[in-house]
Amino acid sequence: METSKPHAVLIASPGMGHLIPMVELGKRLLTHHSFHVTIFVVTTDSQTTTSHILRQTSNLRSLNIVVVPPVDVSHQLPSNSPLELRILLTMLHSLPFIQYSINTNTNLPPPSALIVDIFGLAAFPMARELGMLIYVYFGTSAWFSALTLYFPDMDNKIIQAHAEKHQPLHIPGCHPVRFQDNVEAFLCPGGAIFEGFLKAAKDVVTADGILINTWEDLESAATKAVREDPILGRFTKGGVYPVGPLVRSVEEKPEDGRAEVLRWLDEQPAESVIYVSFGSGGTMSEVQMREVAIGLELSEQRFIWVVRPPCENDPSGTFFDVANAGDMALDFLGEGFVKRTQGVGVVVPMWAPQAEILGHPATGGFVTHCGWNSVLESLVNGVPMVVWPLYAEQKMNAFMLSEELGVAVRVAEEGGLVGREQVAEVVRRVMVDREGVDVRRKVKEVKVSGEKALSEFGSSHLSLAEMRRDCQLHVQTCEPKVPAAAA
DSSP states (O other): OOOSSOEEEEEEOSSHHHHHHHHHHHHHHHHHHOOEEEEEEOOSSHHHHTOHHHHHTTTOTTEEEEEOOOOOOGGGSOTTOOHHHHHHHHHHHHHHHHHHHHHHOOSSOOOOEEEEOTTOGGGHHHHHHTTOEEEEEEOSOHHHHHHHHHGGGSOHHHHHHHHHHOOOBOOTTSOOBOGGGSOGGGGSTTSHHHHHHHHHHHHHTTSSEEEESSOTTTSHHHHHHHHOTTTTGGGOSSEEEEOOOOOOOOOOOOGGGSOHHHHHHHTSOTTOEEEEEOTTTOOOOHHHHHHHHHHHHHHTOEEEEEEOOOOTTOTTTTSSOTTSOGGGGGGGSOTTHHHHTBTTEEEEESOOOHHHHHTSTTEEEEEEOOOHHHHHHHHHTTOOEEEOOOSTTHHHHHHIIIIISOSEEEOOOSTTOOOHHHHHHHHHHHHTSHHHHHHHHHHHHHHHHHHHHHSTTSHHHHHHHHHHHHHHHHHHHSOOOOOGGGO
């Protein structure tokens, strides 16, 4: 057992949007920064445990992945409980298994660092008991991270003016957050989501360090704000490390192992296909799904569309049960849609190999819900976007991509329904109009910037190396504790 290397324990909270960045961070720590790595995957159903993401990491034998037994908290909460509360309760009930596994693992040295996302903060006491450094990993933008860090210090009058008078939220060193682009917590000050977010923000700043899946050149103002003491760095206990873009890598497979949708892409012209997907949890109403279907037809563009059954009034409706529905999703697209678009488009029920699709030379655009994983996958492949935010911090992401970076066009959601004509219009703006040429040029510039950040002397590589030195020093000066029961 090699004890000179630091051992990092990562806890991935439920949902592909949380699992993917945590797995990619673990892989980076293992392969580029000489860590021992253990990843605990908190699950809600068997689909996550057998997902394509976990299978893809099986070739990294030194990456110790522990799947936590599924936890069902549905009987403890009302059916209309916020998604965030369900995730937090699931994490809380998973901690005893995680602590027992850490205490009884004799194959690796005691862990010196714990890395959790914003839903894993309940693990702080366990980490402190075991003498571990604590890091919070934001799989989001530096701008949202800045909002979180500043939240506990915000003036209540400013928060009320934002909610009641729709005035922007000002964050030191960053672009203000417009009312129409903010997260749900600030829409109802004093509510359960607001109070939960506030508590989480207060806990975050007590961590020994903060990792963010972004890079300096992408968000120069926001990364400067969260790192520098005169701005927002004064609120944090330890260092802030931009470490992105960390996205799922694509494995080369033999031709007979490629998905059917990829073989179809092989036959299409370069940059001629628009990919449409609203994330692992994103859902739409039945009426909206049919408007999307007709809009894709009207656009006259080749497309791949990942569809899920409709869910009324809940844009994150499949977050906890992405596996359940199968081909029934096709029943909601309107009579004859699949047949009429045969050859021009491909409809994929529930799940598609997104990283492979976005990395394919035939893909020329991406209609996305603006989850940060999807955003980064699009950027690192140089694919321009149509941004259609649904929930969480996605409206902030949409603003940044369309109005600050110029790598996307944004859907206008007036009256809650995006009509077929607008769907066709925004697709054509990216794929064939003059505007799309400019957007494509800008996103390819961002792609080069991301590659540079992860290179040997790039800002993100050096940032993780700095974090590694902190962990190594911790190992040398403060040996992590091993509970007597596990010794």
